[in-house]
Amino acid sequence: MEKFPPSQIEHISRQQSFYTTPNWQAPWYQSRRFVIFSAAFLLSLLISQAYNFSRPAVFQSSATLLTIAKTAINQFSNPEMLQQAGADLEHVAIQKELLLGPSLLAITAKKLQETENISLPVSEIRDTLDVLPVTGTNLVKMVAEGPNPDILPVLINTWIDVYLQESSVKSEASTSSTQMIIKDELGSLRKKIEAKRAELSQFMLSSGITSTERIENPVLARINGLNESLNLASEERVKAKARLDALKIAIKHGQSVVPEQDQRTISALETRAQELREKIAEMRQQFTDDYINLDPSKRFMPLELKKLESKLQKLRNQGQLVALSQAQQAYRATRQSVQAIQDQIDELSQQAGEFSSRFQQHESLKTDLEGLEEMYRKTQEKLVKLDAKQAANYPQIDIIDRAYRPQKPSRPDYTRDAMIATGGSFLLALLSVLFLEFLTRKPKTPEAFTVPGIHIHTPAAQDAIPQQPQYRNLAAQNHYALDAPLEKQFSTEQLRMVYQTSSLKGRQLLALLLTGLTLEEATLVELDDFDFPNHQLAITGATPRVITVPAVIHSLFEHSSPCPLWKSTPKATAKELAALLACMANDAGITNSEEFTAEAIRHSYIIFLLQQGLRLQDLEQILGHINSVTLSRYRIYAQPGSNLTLSQIDLLHPALKNVG
16 A cells, blocks of 8 residues: 655545535536437427428329220120139239320320310329239229329329220220231131142042042052951961861871761761671571571672772772862962962052052141131131120220329328427437537546545545655556556566577577567568668568668578578468467477567567667667557656667667577
8 A cells, every 4th residue: 555644644634525525516407418418309309390391291092993904705794704813913014004104194184174174294194193003903093192182083083084085996996907807817718728628639639539538448448358358268278277187187097087978978888888797797696607608698798798898998098088188279279368368468558558648648638627627717706706795905994983082191191200200309319418428528537435544545536635746756657557568578588598499490580579570570571671781671561661680680691591481481471470489489498488479579679678778769760660659658668868879779689699
C-alpha cells in the first residue's frame, strides 16, 4: 500500500467530506436525455405525419368478367360448363393483353367523350386501368385506381361495353372468315379425293387386282386351291405308303395277300378243298389206302385235292404279286400328284410375290384415300356445327359484376401509417439518445473508499490531492509500468546461447532480428540488398530504409549461398521463420520456447538501444515506422534527457559479440 506523509494524510482527511457528499441532481424532465429524446421524437413525428397526411387518397373500383376460351368445335355453350372445364392461364393472359391494348383504350376514351363528356388521354387511362387474373379460374378482375371516385366506375363500365362490342364485331368477322376457310378446305379435299380414287382405279386395272379383298384375287385364290389339293394329295400319299408297307410286312410273315377281285374265287376253292379233306378223312377211317387205290370212285378224291391245293397256291402267289404291284403303283401315283401340285405352287409363288407387292401399293393408296375421306367428313362436321352455333374464335364473355362507386380510399391507410410513424419516431428518439450518450461518454470515475484513519483515492481522483513532486513522479512511473509492452525481454546470455547453438540459417535470422528487422522484412532480404564494402543493408517492404550493419553480421551473409539461406525454399513465409525461431529456442534449452518470438527479440534490441541513451525519435531510422502510442510506451526505458545519435551508440547487440 502506498504511504503518505502525516501532513498529506491530514490534508486528505480534511477533504473526505468533499468526496463523500452526493452531488445535486436536476429533475428528470430537465435532464439532457429527456430533452434530446423529446426533440428527436417530436421532430421525427412531425415530419413523418406531415408526409403521411400529405399523400393524396387513391380510390379503387373494379368489375369481374368471365372469359371463356373457344375450343376447336365450341364444345361448351355456357359459362358454367366452361368454368368447370378448368382454367386456361394462357387464354386469360391473352385477354389481359387485348383489354389493355392501345386500340381498345383509344375507343374507350372516344366513347367516354361522346357519352359521358369525360375527356381523358389514352396514356392516363392506361395508367389508371389494370387487369388482374383470378388464380385458378378464367375470371379476370378489371381494376381502376385514381383520385376521383366518381369517374372510376364510369370508366370501367364503358371499358367493358367497348370490349363486348369489339368482341362481337370481331366474332362475326371471324365466323365468316372461318366458314370461308373451311369451305375452301372442303373443296380442296374433294379434288384430292377424286384424284386419289382415279389413281387407285387405274392402279387396280394395271396390276390385275380385281377385288379389294386380297384373298379374292385370281393368283391368290388359285394358290389357295392348290394348297388345299396339295394337302389332300399329301394325305393320299401317306395312306398309299402305309398300305404298301402293310403288304410288305404281311408277305414277309407269310400271310395271304390277294386282290379283292380274286378273293371270291380263292374262297370258293378253299371251301371245295376243305370238303374234299373232310371226305377223304371219313373215307380213310372206313377203308384202307390199298382199298381206296383199287376203287376208282374213291381213288380220284386225293388227286382232286392235290389239284385244288396246287391251284390255290398258284392263285395266292399271283394275287400277292398283283396286290403288291397295285399298292406300289398307287403310292407312285400319289407321290407324282404331290410333286405336280408342288411344282404348280412354286411356279405361282413368284407371281404371288409380285402380286403382294402390287397389292401393298394398292393398300397404301387405299389408306391415303380413306384418310382424305375421314378429313373430309370431319371438316364437314366442323362446318355444320359452326353454321348451327355461329360461334367465334374470340372468347365468350359473361359479366359477373359491374363496377360501382368506391366509398373509401383503397390507399394509403392513414391510421396504420400514422401508428407506424409514431412507433418509428419513438425508436429513432431512443437511438438518438443512445448514440449521443455513446459519443459523449466519459470514463467512469470510481468513488473513493475509506479505510479507518486513512482516505485512499484512485489515480483518477489523484489530481484533487495536493502532492509533492516525488509522489507525482511515483504515480507516473506506476502508470508507465502498466502501459509497457507485453513482449518478454530476453537477456544477453539467453540470446547468446540461442545464437551459439543455431545453424547458419538460424544465426542469419537472429542477426537480422537483432538489427531491427521484422519477420516480414527478413523474408524479403536478397543478396543484392547488402552493400558489403560500406557495411549497409537496404530494407524493402512497408517502411523502406538503409541501415548500418556491423561487420560481424555482414560476415554471416557475405559467403552464403543462397543469401540468406532460407531463400533455398521458394517463397519462404514469416510463419516458417517463426517456426524456425521456436526450434532454435527449444534446441538452446530456453524455457517456454513459444515465447521466443521475433517481437520479443526486437523488443530486447530496442531496450538495448535505449539503455545506451538513444533518443526515442531516432528509433525509426533503424526500426522503420513506429506507432506513436507504441513509441510512448518505451519512455520508461529511455534515459531522461538522452540526446545521443546513432553514430554515438553501439548498434551490435552484446549477444553477437565474441562468439565463434
